[in-house]
Amino acid sequence: SQQGEEDPQALSIQEGENATMNCSYKTSINNLQWYRQNSGRGLVHLILIRSNEREKHSGRLRVTLDTSKKSSSLLITASRAADTASYFCATDGGFKTIFGAGTRLFVKA
């Protein structure tokens, strides 16, 4: 079963535009993470935000967390063609990390 649900499922934008992906989850969490996956390869950890944090930045990434709405968003600013990938939110479930179905981002050059 999946804890997180990403929205939209797919997103196509022009290079230089901002990309926003949303994630909703069902149960209380200690932290929420975002991962990136290129072309069916391994996932790469992007950022972790804890349940007592509301916003976090890392380079061109901005993550927000609203625990009252059980939702998070990932903003990629000034997107590049190299940002084309699938993005997954992930929540903690005991010892395991639970992934959503992902948002497929396509950035056109």
Next chain:
Amino acid sequence: DAGVTQSPTHLIKTRGQQVTLRCSPKSGHDTVSWYQQALGQGPQFIFQYYEEEERQRGNFPDRFSGHQFPNYSSELNVNALLLGDSALYLCASSFGRVVEKLFFGSGTQLSVL
């Protein structure tokens, strides 16, 4: 500093066969988690090994089993393969009792014919 390595990268099997996938964790990591990822889906948790014990298991049948060795490397075994077992199998390593940031290998693409 080697990252997470998985072998083989690709594998083709027929229904009913058995398969073993291998994973070496990132240097310094002691926890290994295995995931199954079907095409177009998110990774599904199979199980996690810590201190050579299966610490948590996902919703997968007993045909899926694993092992962790004293050097922290791990194997995933799948018996009586079904067509639906065709997927990308990902190994992820982390350090310590509390699992937060996962480091993934490039995966093993298993095709069952």
